[in-house]
Amino acid sequence: MTIDTQQKLLLFGAAAAVRLLLFTVFPALPELLAGRVEVSTPVTSFKRLQEGVFLYTHNVSPYDGGVYHQAPLLLPLFSLLPNPAYAPLATNLFYTAVDLLSANALAHVADSGFASVTRLFASPRKELRWSSAAIAAGFLFNPFTVATCIARSTSALTNLFVLTAMAKASHGASITFVLAAAFASYLAMHPILLFPPLLLLLYDARTLKTKTAPDVSSFVITHSLGFAAAIAALLSASAALTGSWDFLAATYGVRLLLPDLTPNVGLWWYFFIEMFDSFREFFLGVFWLHAASYMPGLTIRLNKQPLFVACTLTGVFAIFTPYPSIADAALYLSLVPMFRHLFPLMRYTFLASASILYTSFLGPAFYHLWVYAGSGNANFFYAITLVWSLGLSIILGDSLYAALRDELDVERPELQGKEVRRI
Amino acid sequence: MAAESEQTFSETSPALQNAVKSSNQPPPETKESLWLRRLSILSFWAVVVFLGLPIWLKTTAIYRAELPLQEMTEWAEGKVCKPVFPLRIAVEAPDVSADAHHLLRTTQHALDDINDFSAHHLRLMLADPPLTANASQQVVSDGTRIQSDDEDVALLIRLIPVETGTTPRSHLQPFSPTLDVYYSPNQIPSQSSTGSTLATFLAQELHSLFAEEQAQLAHLLSTISGAHAAKVKALSPETSAQLERQSTRALKYAPTYHLTFSLFSPSYAPSAWDIETALRTYISPLLESFSGISNFTVDTQVQLYATFAPSVRQPEYDEETKAWTLRKEDLSGFVNAAEWPLSPSIGKGPTVNFIVYVPDHTQSPLLVNENAGNSWLIPQWGGVHILNLQSESDTPSALTTEMLAPAMHTFSNQLISLFGLPQSPASLPLRISTLERVRAASLIFSASSTLGALAQVYKKLPSIPVPDNVAQSTHRTIVHLQQACDFLRDGRFPSALEHARAAEVEAEKAFFERSMVGQVYFPDEHKVAVYLPLLGPVAVPLVMAALKELKSILKRG
Structure with missing residues (x-):
């Protein structure tokens, strides 16, 4: 245990050192990354947050400028920190701490072992796993996570709450789980879809902990009511803070209706630039339903592995939400190593990792060609974002296949290691 | 899309090629996995049916406000209002x-x-x-x-x-x-x-x-639909041609005209002109009297070192008249449209250009060869006046109001013809009131025919949306038209013109509604191209999975 703690401290220290070193050695880096479309989207950008904070501290409604689309409760928090233009250290420390807390939560999730052994299911390869420190290291030293932290994007906070919700659910802590899930949903809206699978995870964890299964309907009702109450409390606090309910249209309305078509790594912006105006609303509905429709199907089909469902949904968010950034991909890619036991069953790991690497380098290059050099056009960047999404969906589909194959191996042990065929 | 593969995969009964050979039937699925599969397929279908369909119906519904089509067509056919004067x-x-x-x-x-x-x-x-x-x-x-x-x-x-x-x-x-x-x-x-x-x-x-007024009105009525033609007196071909010429010279009617007065000079002088006083003295009274028919906005500019277009022949010196001359054929190229900053439209409404050209003193006086004139009118565009200054020495650096007087007189005459004022009688108020009547009638006709066109568009293109404000504009147009027609019958022409103007504005607003034209060129077949590329790939696995399930249920049942 002491060795484990030492290891963890060393890891966290190194991660914090890397971040603070990057902040201090390259003082221009945060500004540069905060301006990159791959890192900062209209709903997570630090520059827009600063604009909102400026308006807020000058007693103007932060949403009047039409620039700020983030949750109102971030404003008092960031107005407490000294102005990052003159004293960036506090903000830097804050973001470093957010990352360390996220890594800690991720380590807790990995520690719980719910990835391979759940209440109703145990993978035949459950011995195949990485230590929680290794998984936390995978998160902390993931270049996407580091870039998100340096760019001070607020999706770092969303990731923190998503990971905390997972950690609390996998340890059966009801109240903190509900609070963390409510905060994540309040900040980014789409994490609300993680609530059903994580509730299932919480149910499993509670059953294992107390050795008795709680009553299903009362369990679901109390937790859903608690979740609704927490979100209602957050929203009313926001309304009290800004003095009106206008923030709903400026935050969640923007995510739902996509008025800002700034390019990002997702699939929506290009599509809606090209879309006929009269079909815009219809396809907004189609895209949102598509993104949301995975939740019930996956939760039902893989109800024995709720943590895997939650992990897969974060992958879906990284591809199919309107304003994804590499922060969402970082979250998904950090959760995938928990399912080390599925890796032998995955078939396209080379293709997926190659396309992710390929797009990580070519994406910024093509964006430069389009916007700065003028020798390319929007199609260059869009093609790269398509390949990026393709890479992520290969990992997603492949891991789903592996998870189902894993279940099949439990169901019919005689077929282990043999090829399957659809009939 | 990953989810689709997941569903279909769940149907992968535990069968291998080898196993199939030994026992042709795969072992039956467990009841639990069967129900899991059905539930997950059902959940996708539930999203499609309970959320997707309402969204589809709601967002692609075409809103078409009710238009009084019958009334609109009657106006266009001239059945409602027979203009009398x-x-x-x-x-x-x-x-x-x-x-x-x-x-x-x-x-x-x-x-x-x-x-x-x-x-x-x-x-x-x-x-x-x-x-x-x-x-x-x-x-x-x-x-x-x-x-x-x-x-x-x-x-x-x-x-x-x-x-x-x-x-x-x-x-x-x-x-x-x-x-x-x-x-x-x-x-x-x-x-x-x-x-x-x-x-x-x-x-x-x-x-x-x-x-002349009768001739103009008769000409106007004869150019409109046949409904009026019956009672129109026949015009002699010469009068007809004359009126035709006048109407091609005049600008199209607009509620607001923009007048641009420009001073062009080939050298550095004159660099100033007392245009404000000159306009106030010579042009404003005229504009004042036209104000019942149209509004005017005015701006002025001075452009130095304005050269002729290179393709135009330079003026020649004529020894006989001791003057520099331009040939009549070259007048059309005199205005160097490429280099002189004569914006086609500033603000709303058409722009009327009036150009004062002060030739260099070495090329003065500059006249038109054929008739020794120094000004001409460009139909539907404006007028040009070459201002030959008397002084022998250098061109003065500023033009006074007195120096501008001849140009201003020319411009007022040109404005009168550009505005479509009749040539006779000699009394200006009479001519203006004649124009009032002609304009009122022509605006009533044009607003009515716009209504007719809108009714046709509405009937012929059932796929375009028609927002409420189009219906409101249409109703207002009809009300104004009716009032204009009534005032016309009562002989109260200024009020008739006022309502005809309002009717015309409303009719144009209704016809050129932006959201309406978006889908004019969007036939129904194109919807396939919109829906299929995205929805096709999503729908195929959903439908196939549902069909397969239904088949197996039927087989069992």
């Missing part, structure tokens, strides 16, 4: 006696006899001279009496008895709609007589005064 002419006689009444009656008879255009008729009324009019007379005034200062009076005839000179003779006042007729008292017809020289003279005089 009853002109009120006040006659101011020195003594309001039975004789005057008789004179009026006989003149009216004579007028009606010579008038062959039924829609346009002149109605004589005995007027009370404004000075002698008192309250009691006003109260008893019947339909045949009118105040001579009423603005709806088209023309005031003042009968003035004189002893000397040839009688009857007439004089049209140039700046008020007043015709002074001088007669000798013995020319008043007595009660018994049926004709008189004065009555015939008056009738002839009035007829010739309004001849």
